[in-house]
Amino acid sequence: MKEKTTIGAIIFFLGLMTVASPASADPSFIERMEGLVAACRVDSTGAHTEAFLVGRDSGQASAKYKAAVKSSFKTAQACVDENKPKGRGYLRDEIRAQPDLKPIITPYYASWLGYMDWLSTPRDLLEESAEKTVYEASLNRLIAEMDAQ
Secondary structure (H helix, E strand, O other): OOOHHHHHHHHHHHHHHHOOOOOOOOOOOOHHHHHHHHHHHHHHHHHHHHHHHHHHHHOOOOOHHHHHHHHHHHHHHHHHHHHHHHHHHHHHHHHHHHHHHHHHHHHHHHHHHHHHOOOOOOOOOOOOOHHHHHHHHHHHHHHHHHHOO
């Protein structure tokens, strides 16, 4: 039950962020990329939680659990497959608009790809990884570089 509450809190927070942002302002490159990560993080953790709950209720040897695990992998991978091309498009648009940012955006994008690949399998909400750490550090460097310009 706690897992569903946590996922609900994340979805509420993401919705609150959407409502709190000005309606007329287009999202920035970073906001778009973070939105793609958030969508896949929610899908990945939601799929993991659903499979966990089925396993808890039906047993990990049950056909129902095996189907839930298979479905969770498909869900997580589908989100990444859908959103990676969007991220590539956002990258190209940003570089086209601000070519001088290419040297600082490219390393961020590489870490974003690595993190998205990591999210392509179902993950527990609190699970940490080297990919996530590298991504977050790269995001912070990008924000600092963009703020300095």
